[in-house]
Amino acid sequence: MGELRLMKGNEAFAEACIRAGVDAYFGYPITPQSEVIEYLMTEKPYETTGMVVLQAESEVASINMCYGAAGAGFLPATSSSSPGISLKMEGISYMAGAELPLIVLNVVRGGPGLGDIQPAQSDYFQAVKGGGHGDYRMYVLAPSSVQEMTDFVLIAKDIAFKYRTPVMILSDGVIGQMMEKVELFDYIPRRTIEEIEKQCPWATTGKKNNRPRNIITSLDLDQYKQEKHVRKLMEKYERMEREDVRYEEFNTSDAEYLIVAYGSSARICQKTLDLARAEGIKLGLLRAITLFPFPNKRLSELAKQVKAILAVEMSAGQMVEDVKLAVNCSVPVEHFGRTGGVIHTPTEVLEALKSKFIN
């Protein structure tokens, strides 16, 4: 059993970065995620693991510091909340293009614009459909507990190096701010420079005589080479869809109706399942853990079993589009969700299900 602590989600993420052997964190304050850098600056990992922690002058600078660190073979992490993530999107596109590993946490708040500081899930499109420019995808993990704010750092680290790609942990203000019991994993040492050079022979650590110079760039002015590069990226994303889809099911074995949800909304919907069963409604829940790659295959199987699907998310309806694509019109699909920072209740979800499909 690992060490147990009562922590905020943001603190749990920060502690997990230290323990996972992340090499550097570059951030900029924004509510509701400022505890990440506050925690790191209090823990001072630069005196223990040697992890670099720096408060940058902006989100733009911090994501580009991540680019530099990753280009030199190090694993960087950064975090922000919705408006700040918009600013980081250019850098994320560059990192996807240059094939650089990154862990980026978005503690989503209501939008658009400055919006508010309450929890929301309205950055789904930005995370899953691009956000930055160009043909790229981002591996997106959606935690629904403080525990997963730690555990998903390890998954993100593995995926970031397996595919040489940015990985987003798409959280929200609920999970970032609430405190829960967390079991922490043991410390994993940071890699030595020799280990980095072995694992990342492409990294700019200084050109040795035994190899050509290493270049980190997302530029190729030859459009045919650029197209080839994009095809290579697409092959990575197809491999993710084959090998690294993650999801979780509740009460689906006999379900006649299905909720699809993620993150804190999936947590709320677990209570809806109990309320529905009490009324004799056989309701199941598919919780998407990876939003890209989306659990399309499992969802299309479940669509053969259920009468209708309700996509429940704290937005005006974003993930619902992926649900519709996955089931390809085989069953009715509707959306329900509060937005702008309002959190729906389990009862509201049940009422929506009944009014849309049953009554």
Added chain:
Amino acid sequence: MEIKDIIKPENLVYRKTPLLTDKPLSYCPGCGHGTIHRLIMEVVEEMNIQDKTIGIAPVGCSVLAYEFMDIDMQQAAHGRATALATAIKRLLPDRFVFTYQGDGDLAAIGTAETIHACNRGENFIIFFVNNGIYGMTGGQMAPTTLPGMKASTCPFGRDTKIMGNPLKITELVANLDGTYYVTRQAVHTPNAVRKAKKAIRNAFEYSKHNAGLCFVEFVSNCNSGWKMNAVQANKWMEENMFPFYPLGDIKIPKIEKV
């Protein structure tokens, strides 16, 4: 005398440093970039630090600098070279890290990154090439375009009442506590080239002190963007750019000369 009698080591007056690749430069004939590339690579060769040097290329004419310099390099988003360099130098403190940036990259879109990296006293080197114009995109107004100077986005000359004043960013960063060595050079004459190379060497040597940021500006030309031939451009630069951007050291470390 036969040619073979002339080609002897003792008659060698110039050789290309092997740290410049054989790829033909993408710069216009007469442009200062090629000379500045060569000088930096000569210093890296002379200091025998190829395996310890990491460069950052910007967006601008020198976006492809990594094609010409035989060292490990990263290519940055527009204006963000000093953010990359900050991270690399902090994670690899025993390496020599430099950025190579033009005026648009460093003094317009990247002003925040430039000033904050300088102010934090990051221990890398900034090489800043100032030719008062956006060369790569076809000659638009730069933050350093002189008053009255023509560019494609100020075709009647820079009117400071409408377009604002040129930014003397080198003087600005020299005022920050985090800069250690700030100098302004040029490469338009053999004499200037020698001085510029000395300044580059100083920057690399000073960066060993880990005492702050070393900033070397090169006032340079852009004969294609300025719509002049190479000779006219250098003359115009001497008559117009140098009075506004005077050459020489602006801030030198308070230690003995290296």
